[in-house]
Every structure is written in C-alpha cells, then in structure tokens.
Amino acid sequence: MTVTRTAEHQQLDRLLLQSGRSDQQAFAELYRRTSSKLMGVCLRMLRDRGAAEEVLQEIYITVWHRAASFDAAKASAMTWLTTMSRNKAIDRLRQHREELLDNPLTLDEMVDDQPSPGANAENSQEYRRLESCLDALEPRQRRSVREAFFSGATYNELAARCDVPLGTMKSWIRRSLMQLRTCLDS
Amino acid sequence: MNTPIDDNNHNLRYAEYVLGVLDADARAEVAHEMLASDEVATAVALWQSRLLPLTESIEDVAPAPYVWARIHDALKLDAPASTPARATPRPRLWDNLALWHWLGLGASAVAVALLLVVALPRHANVTAPSATSVAYMASTIKQDNGATGWTATMDLQHGRMIVVPAAPQALAQGKAPELWLIPAGQKPIAVGMISREQPTTLALAPALLKQLGATAALAVSVEPPGGSPTGQPTGPVIAKGAIGAAPDVQGNKVAMNGDGHVERTRA
Structure with missing residues (x-):
C-alpha cells in the first residue's frame, strides 16, 4: 500500500x-x-x-x-x-469500563453515521478510498464499524448499543473488516 | 473469546485491535505479540494504514493552553512555556484552574468571576477593545439548604463551560453529580458529569449553546458514575441555578460594562 x-x-x-x-x-x-x-x-x-x-x-x-x-x-x-x-x-x-458497564449507552446516543464529507480536496486519497469502501458495506454494518472506530467501544458495548446479540455484532464487524481489506487492497 | 485458528482469523484480531473493539485483556495480548514478533507488528501497521485515514474526518479541537504548560512543567523543558501558543492568545484567565478553584470558594463567586473575566481582557488588551465581543454567562447553582454547590461560567465564543465546586453536599458511595441544562418548558439536556472536588471543563455542543439563555436553568442530579442511563435525570435534583446575562445583541454592551453585568447576575 x-x-x-x-x-x-x-x-x-x-x-x-x-x-x-x-x-x-x-x-x-x-x-x-x-x-x-x-x-x-x-x-x-x-x-x-x-x-x-x-x-x-x-x-x-x-x-x-x-x-x-x-x-x-x-x-x-x-x-x-x-x-x-x-x-x-x-x-x-x-x-473506566466497570462504571460504564452498568449504564450502557442507548442506541439513540450513538454517534450519527455521518455521511462522508464527499470529495473534499483537503482529504487524502487514502481517506477518500476508505470512505468509498465503507460506502459499499451494508448500512448497519458500516454504522457499527464507524461507531467502533470513533468511540473505541468494545464488542459488548457495541452490541448493547445496537441492541443485537454479541455474536451478531462480532460477525457484522468481522465481515466488514474482511470486506474492507479486500476493497482497499484491490 | 475468539481463538484464532488460521491466518485469516489472526489477521482479523489485529484489525479488531486497530479498530478498538477488543477488551483490555485481548488488547494487552496483541500489544505483547507485537513486541515479540515483527510479523505481527507489520500486520498491525498494515491495518493502521488501512483504517487510520478515518481520523481525517474528526474535527480539530484546540486544547486549553494549560495543557502545554503542564507538559512543559512535567518534562522540565527549558524552552519558554508559551512557545506553542503562537496560534492562540497567551494563556488567559479562563484557563487558570487555580483561580477558578479559588473563586469557587467565595460566596459571590460568580460576581467576582464575571468582573474579572469581563473586565480584565479590556485592560490587558487596550489596542483591540471590542474586537472580541465577550459573551460569557454564569450561574450560581444552589442547593436546597441555600448553600452554593457549584458555580458555572459559560464561554460562548469557545463553546465551553467551567463548573467549579463551592460547597457541594456529600453523595452516597457510587454516585456522582451530573449537570443538566433545562431550557424553559423543556426536558433537561445532559451537559456532562461534574466533580465535587475540582473544577470541570465541559465542551458545549452547538445544539446546547443554542439553548443557553436567561430563561434556561442549570440543575445537578445524583446519578451513577457513568451518567444517567436514560438520558434524563434518574436521581434526585440536589442543586439548581438560573443563568445570568443573555448572549443577545446587547451582549457586547453588557460585557463591556462590568458593573451592569454583575448586578444582573446578582438579581
């Protein structure tokens, strides 16, 4: 790369x-x-x-x-x-995770899946490429990946926020990561 | 727990590490592997180069000048403490936490604070008197027993608030104070967790800034340490305060008239 x-x-x-x-x-x-x-x-x-x-x-x-x-x-x-x-x-x-575990954030507190700022001249080529690969993901999975990256939340926390089973969250993220790798390395 | 069985899974764990979804133990494991193996370090670096460009979409936020001052002191650097402040004005009163702490202990803390914040920049900066239209608002957050729990001063221009404890009441073990903004006739909006021991600086999001005004109030409720789980106060409200000095067109005028500002806050 x-x-x-x-x-x-x-x-x-x-x-x-x-x-x-x-x-x-x-x-x-x-x-x-x-x-x-x-x-x-x-x-x-x-x-x-x-x-x-x-x-x-x-x-x-x-x-x-x-x-x-x-x-x-x-x-x-x-x-x-x-x-x-x-x-x-x-x-x-x-x-500080112990404190947060009892009080997981709810879905509506999640960071918005902000649309990419578009082809901004200030953004690097790498950024634009990554955004276009993210755009190819299924919306809920894309949202989970972005939320994970920006919030630093664990699988457990993400699953609670999205109200899905832990296994589902893991498979969303892992599938997305594999798809991103394929897209970015192609 | 995922036990990687093939190359692909291994690689995924490094991706998960970079993405930030692993728990503390799993993170420590990967960090350990990176030290022990160049191959792992390279795999992690590759994922960093794939994912880190996302940080370009994060907006820059200027840290308060005291951050550099503390780094400078901690490292015992010789270079002048103000070097990196070239882009921003020299350390201002606002950023002097010791001053805020001291002010928080006084009875008419807000009045004094406003007098200083509003009046001093004018004297210190005679050449550009009204170029920066100072827009500060303040609130004395009083407890049921009449004693001031905290004082809050809001810097509208920079979208931040400093909340200084005066004599906040003791809370039960495992409970913490959370600050709320209550616009007239509306539901409380969470501002953030505050401290009973030391001044807390909170960022004010644009949506929150819009709601600030003379008709809004601040309130402190007792919540779990991570904050209310519901987004609304769940524990008792222990302190309340009106917000003084609206940031209207008069703001500039009011700000330039220190006495008037203080009077309004006291009223």
Missing part, C-alpha cells in the same frame, strides 16, 4: 525525529502543529474535555520520551502520533 506523504507530513516527520534528539524547540513546534488534531481524536472517544486534556498531556509526555524510537521508514509521524493517541484514549476508556 503506497502512502503519499505531503510536505506537511514530511515536516512533521522531521520535527518528531528532532524531538527524539531532545530538540525542545522542535517538540514545541510539533505540539503546536498536532495537538488540535490529537485533541479532536481523544475528545471524540472520551466525550469529556477534561479527560481528553489529561490524556493529551500523557500523550505528549510519552512522545517526548519515546520519540527516539520513531522510525520514519515504518510510519509517518502523524500515523505514529494518532496511533498512540487512540491507544491511550482506549486504555482510559477500558479503565
């Missing part, structure tokens, strides 16, 4: 590499350029500004300590940062 790297992405790669060499100016600039994006990712999952800001703080502290392990040949800085953010936000969700 080829990933096009824009000039902006290359600059971020450079800033992260420099942060790995303890360059504080580069780290500050990296924060300035990426924190709003990562905050958006965390807030979407955690749905609480205070919690998202706490996780964001944790993320950049980890970035500073682990930047030296970043390998630009394996992933872009943005992918590296986004992955770390998702992982930390999901960890946080799982820690």
Whole structure:
C-alpha cells in the first residue's frame, strides 16, 4: 500500500525525529502543529474535555520520551502520533469500563453515521478510498464499524448499543473488516 | 473469546485491535505479540494504514493552553512555556484552574468571576477593545439548604463551560453529580458529569449553546458514575441555578460594562 506523504507530513516527520534528539524547540513546534488534531481524536472517544486534556498531556509526555524510537521508514509521524493517541484514549476508556458497564449507552446516543464529507480536496486519497469502501458495506454494518472506530467501544458495548446479540455484532464487524481489506487492497 | 485458528482469523484480531473493539485483556495480548514478533507488528501497521485515514474526518479541537504548560512543567523543558501558543492568545484567565478553584470558594463567586473575566481582557488588551465581543454567562447553582454547590461560567465564543465546586453536599458511595441544562418548558439536556472536588471543563455542543439563555436553568442530579442511563435525570435534583446575562445583541454592551453585568447576575 503506497502512502503519499505531503510536505506537511514530511515536516512533521522531521520535527518528531528532532524531538527524539531532545530538540525542545522542535517538540514545541510539533505540539503546536498536532495537538488540535490529537485533541479532536481523544475528545471524540472520551466525550469529556477534561479527560481528553489529561490524556493529551500523557500523550505528549510519552512522545517526548519515546520519540527516539520513531522510525520514519515504518510510519509517518502523524500515523505514529494518532496511533498512540487512540491507544491511550482506549486504555482510559477500558479503565473506566466497570462504571460504564452498568449504564450502557442507548442506541439513540450513538454517534450519527455521518455521511462522508464527499470529495473534499483537503482529504487524502487514502481517506477518500476508505470512505468509498465503507460506502459499499451494508448500512448497519458500516454504522457499527464507524461507531467502533470513533468511540473505541468494545464488542459488548457495541452490541448493547445496537441492541443485537454479541455474536451478531462480532460477525457484522468481522465481515466488514474482511470486506474492507479486500476493497482497499484491490 | 475468539481463538484464532488460521491466518485469516489472526489477521482479523489485529484489525479488531486497530479498530478498538477488543477488551483490555485481548488488547494487552496483541500489544505483547507485537513486541515479540515483527510479523505481527507489520500486520498491525498494515491495518493502521488501512483504517487510520478515518481520523481525517474528526474535527480539530484546540486544547486549553494549560495543557502545554503542564507538559512543559512535567518534562522540565527549558524552552519558554508559551512557545506553542503562537496560534492562540497567551494563556488567559479562563484557563487558570487555580483561580477558578479559588473563586469557587467565595460566596459571590460568580460576581467576582464575571468582573474579572469581563473586565480584565479590556485592560490587558487596550489596542483591540471590542474586537472580541465577550459573551460569557454564569450561574450560581444552589442547593436546597441555600448553600452554593457549584458555580458555572459559560464561554460562548469557545463553546465551553467551567463548573467549579463551592460547597457541594456529600453523595452516597457510587454516585456522582451530573449537570443538566433545562431550557424553559423543556426536558433537561445532559451537559456532562461534574466533580465535587475540582473544577470541570465541559465542551458545549452547538445544539446546547443554542439553548443557553436567561430563561434556561442549570440543575445537578445524583446519578451513577457513568451518567444517567436514560438520558434524563434518574436521581434526585440536589442543586439548581438560573443563568445570568443573555448572549443577545446587547451582549457586547453588557460585557463591556462590568458593573451592569454583575448586578444582573446578582438579581
């Protein structure tokens, strides 16, 4: 799979590499350029500004300590940062899972299956391709995949929200993932 | 639990990991496998490159300036603490949680808060007096015993609210306070969980912002820690407060007149 790297992405790669060499100016600039994006990712999952800001703080502290392990040949800085953010936000969700289990969100509280913003020039080729592959999924399955990705909910939570048996939710998601792989890799 | 038996299932588990549907134990297993095997790490990375482009559709949200200040302090960086704030104004009073906490303890907290929030930016920024039409609203959320439980200040321009505990009553074990917005004659709308110990900053969605006004009220109910399971208050309402200073066309004028603003809030 080829990933096009824009000039902006290359600059971020450079800033992260420099942060790995303890360059504080580069780290500050990296924060300035990426924190709003990562905050958006965390807030979407955690749905609480205070919690998202706490996780964001944790993320950049980890970035500073682990930047030296970043390998630009394996992933872009943005992918590296986004992955770390998702992982930390999901960890946080799982820690508080016991509280949520008694009070599963209901279906109408689920994130809307927002229609794709269309062929926006700002969106990458990868994004548009993924959206077109998602569009090919059966609507309920597409909605479940999107909800899973954006909310970080477990199979159990998703099944409760959609009011379907756990097995059904698992098979929806797994079938969708296989279909997406076929579509994206073709 | 899914026990992967063939390649395909293995690969699916890595996809599930990236999608975020696995529980804590299964996630830890995959993370462990990634460390132990380059092949697994590559399979996971491949799924990341497939699914992560979805994050492009998530809107950017600027974190409060104190986040960088805390990172800066935690890492003991030498660079000036304000470096990344280039895109945003220097740390403002709004973001000073210590100040909010202190204000929350005072009796006429809202009055003082408004005076500071409304008046200070004008003095601090003489060159552009009315360029930013300040639109703040506030509420003193009082308990049945008459004591202030919390104070809430809403920053309409940035769509956020800070709720500061004053002297909230104790709650039963396993219960937590949830804040509601009640537009006149309508059903309560959940704003978010708040804390009895520390200030909570909550994002105000556009739909919620629209409902804010002098005829709306705030209320706090006792709920399970994750929030009301029904979307409506399920426990007793322990505190209520009217919302002061409407964000109408007069907002700018009112905001510039600190005294008038405070008077209205007190009334």
